[in-house]
Amino acid sequence: MIAVDAMGGDNAPEQIVLGSLLASRLGISIKLFGCKETIISILDKNDFKWKKYDISILDADQIIGMAEEPVNAVRKKINSSIVKAIQSVKQKKCKAVVSAGNTGAFMAAASLILGKKPEINRVPIIGVLPIKDKKKVLCLDIGANVDCKPEYLVQFAYLAKEHARNVLNLDNPRIALLSNGHEEGKGNMLVKKAYELLKKSDLNFVGNIEPYSIFNYYADIIVSDGFSGNIFLKTIEACAQNFITQNYEIGKDGALLLGVKGIVVAVHGNANAQAIKNAIILARNTVVYEENFYGVCEKSIDRTITKDI
Amino acid sequence: MIAVDAMGGDNAPEQIVLGSLLASRLGISIKLFGCKETIISILDKNDFKWKKYDISILDADQIIGMAEEPVNAVRKKINSSIVKAIQSVKQKKCKAVVSAGNTGAFMAAASLILGKKPEINRVPIIGVLPIKDKKKVLCLDIGANVDCKPEYLVQFAYLAKEHARNVLNLDNPRIALLSNGHEEGKGNMLVKKAYELLKKSDLNFVGNIEPYSIFNYYADIIVSDGFSGNIFLKTIEACAQNFITQNYEIGKDGALLLGVKGIVVAVHGNANAQAIKNAIILARNTVVYEENFYGVCEKSIDRTITKDI
Numbered sequence: 001m002i003a004v005d006a007m008g009g010d011n012a013p014e015q016i017v018l019g020s021l022l023a024s025r026l027g028i029s030i031k032l033f034g035c036k037e038t039i040i041s042i043l044d045k046n047d048f049k050w051k052k053y054d055i056s057i058l059d060a061d062q063i064i065g066m067a068e069e070p071v072n073a074v075r076k077k078i079n080s081s082i083v084k085a086i087q088s089v090k091q092k093k094c095k096a097v098v099s100a101g102n103t104g105a106f107m108a109a110a111s112l113i114l115g116k117k118p119e120i121n122r123v124p125i126i127g128v129l130p131i132k133d134k135k136k137v138l139c140l141d142i143g144a145n146v147d148c149k150p151e152y153l154v155q156f157a158y159l160a161k162e163h164a165r166n167v168l169n170l171d172n173p174r175i176a177l178l179s180n181g182h183e184e185g186k187g188n189m190l191v192k193k194a195y196e197l198l199k200k201s202d203l204n205f206v207g208n209i210e211p212y213s214i215f216n217y218y219a220d221i222i223v224s225d226g227f228s229g230n231i232f233l234k235t236i237e238a239c240a241q242n243f244i245t246q247n248y249e250i251g252k253d254g255a256l257l258l259g260v261k262g263i264v265v266a267v268h269g270n271a272n273a274q275a276i277k278n279a280i281i282l283a284r285n286t287v288v289y290e291e292n293f294y295g296v297c298e299k300s301i302d303r304t305i306t307k308d309i
Numbered sequence: 310m311i312a313v314d315a316m317g318g319d320n321a322p323e324q325i326v327l328g329s330l331l332a333s334r335l336g337i338s339i340k341l342f343g344c345k346e347t348i349i350s351i352l353d354k355n356d357f358k359w360k361k362y363d364i365s366i367l368d369a370d371q372i373i374g375m376a377e378e379p380v381n382a383v384r385k386k387i388n389s390s391i392v393k394a395i396q397s398v399k400q401k402k403c404k405a406v407v408s409a410g411n412t413g414a415f416m417a418a419a420s421l422i423l424g425k426k427p428e429i430n431r432v433p434i435i436g437v438l439p440i441k442d443k444k445k446v447l448c449l450d451i452g453a454n455v456d457c458k459p460e461y462l463v464q465f466a467y468l469a470k471e472h473a474r475n476v477l478n479l480d481n482p483r484i485a486l487l488s489n490g491h492e493e494g495k496g497n498m499l500v501k502k503a504y505e506l507l508k509k510s511d512l513n514f515v516g517n518i519e520p521y522s523i524f525n526y527y528a529d530i531i532v533s534d535g536f537s538g539n540i541f542l543k544t545i546e547a548c549a550q551n552f553i554t555q556n557y558e559i560g561k562d563g564a565l566l567l568g569v570k571g572i573v574v575a576v577h578g579n580a581n582a583q584a585i586k587n588a589i590i591l592a593r594n595t596v597v598y599e600e601n602f603y604g605v606c607e608k609s610i611d612r613t614i615t616k617d618i
Contacts, residue, residue, distance in 0.1 A: 236544060
């Protein structure tokens with residue numbers, strides 16, 4: 001079952017509930033967290049047969065706004081939809097959680113409630129950049145940590161390596177640093193120091209990558225601080241929309257938080273129903289990947305389901 | 310007369326000399342710096358009538374390589390084409406200088422020989438981003454200073470404002486900070502501190518701009534450190550080439566160094582003849598703009614000449 005924060009995001013609850021409905025029609029079990037009455041009225045309005053799908057609702061009467069200070073909001077609003085949804089994962093009632101709400105609050109709540117992996121200082125967000133020939137490149141941090149120390153970037157690389165096994169089916173992914181030139185010695189102080197650390201590590205570090213080369217598949221994983229990574233990915237999205245009016249949205253369909261003890265998918269605040277549906281599928285697929293890897297395969301879930309969408 | 314470093318760049322001297330030839334055919338006076346014999350043989354090979362254009366050559370027998378440590382190279386190789394070309398501007402024999410060589414060395418030589426404006430700590434590179442409806446946005450720093458202090462960004466904003474009067478014909482351009490979100494409070498530590506300083510300044514500061522909004526013309530000038538700015542512009546170029554195979558190269562045609570006492574145009578290392586020609590035109594136009602503004606109009610140069618190209 002996937003926990004969905006029905007009240008978070010610019011288009012909540014309408015688009016969140018609709019997206020959940022779309023996902024549930026694919027056979028995914030969903031628990032919606034938020035104002036029960038409102039959620040039911042949206043479901044009734046859009047699909048009078050919604051009860052035949054596996055959708056349940058947990059009433060949560062508080063909402064954390066998009067502009068609230070994250071940590072305080074999480075500590076005070078213990079009955080908020082975000083907090084309740086994450087708690088359901090902690091309590092193993094749900095296997096993953098999805099929210100389009102206040103990203104800072106969502107990340108803070110995920111770190112506080114689920115806990116960080118012990119070897120990690122910061123929790124990064126990882127996104128998938130689709131390139132030519134259906135190849136995929138994992139990018140992190142794409143927005144969680146705008147100021148990083150060199151060792152964080154190394155930690156991000158290890159987290160991404162582990163994740164690449166699931167998503168890219170690669171055991172030894174090529175890891176590159178986002179930089180202003182491919183040569184060693186290029187980069188700001190952060191990148192230069194991270195370069196030294198990565199070179200000494202046992203990772204398959206292939207050096208710096210500059211944006212000219214991103215579509216050339218020189219790396220499977222691109223590591224950066226959350227500020228540069230965010231500028232990088234948002235620029236790609238802006239260009240895609242400007243040059244080709246093509247839907248090439250990387251973060252909007254949902255991006256995973258790595259380094260927390262649980263599967264947490266953050267969705268862009270202005271997500272519509274389609275993006276929510278895709279984020280729920282990402283959450284569900286990640287559950288399946290991880291359970292398969294750790295040998296707890298859920299046979300009832302068809303891994304190929306996303307092909308039909 | 311425009312000084313051109315014939316020996317700098319991946320495609321030097323062939324493409325540099327060819328680009329200079331193209332520019333000279335438009336009526337621009339050019340002085341080429343480099344190995345005289347080689348330059349003459351390239352000119353002879355490509356246009357036996359080259360002597361009817363205003364092309365002169367100054368022999369410079371040293372070359373600063375792309376990988377040399379900038380400041381040392383400039384101090385030691387006083388007969389290099391880069392150093393000689395910049396000296397010709399200092400000595401007022403030429404009005405501007407163009408090089409596709411080692412950017413670090415070119416910048417260092419420009420700062421050392423021409424001198425920085427007194428109010429400036431660092432010399433940024435400014436580029437022009439073409440957006441919809443023939444609008445232009447100035448972006449700086451696009452690569453010169455990868456590690457910046459908040460006050461440098463404010464200095465960049467003032468330099469760009471002055472420059473915008475020439476290039477955009479705007480007296481009070483809208484200045485924005487490149488950031489990971491448009492809201493106040495977004496950004497890394499550098500951006501947050503620069504935001505405070507810019508808010509207090511007398512500039513027309515319009516706040517943060519995130520990449521989603523770059524094509525919406527919310528700002529005339531986008532300020533950033535040289536690392537983020539470089540990632541930003543190179544990503545746009547990479548996307549343009551990947552999505553539409555359209556020639557949308559921002560830095561490659563030449564970008565101006567601001568804050569030095571002279572007109573200095575840096576060209577991307579892999580520039581071809583066309584890019585060199587455009588960089589020379591940029592240099593020439595900047596000369597005309599500045600002379601017009603300061604009342605030293607050179608009547609012999611037709612400002613509309615670029616329209617014919």
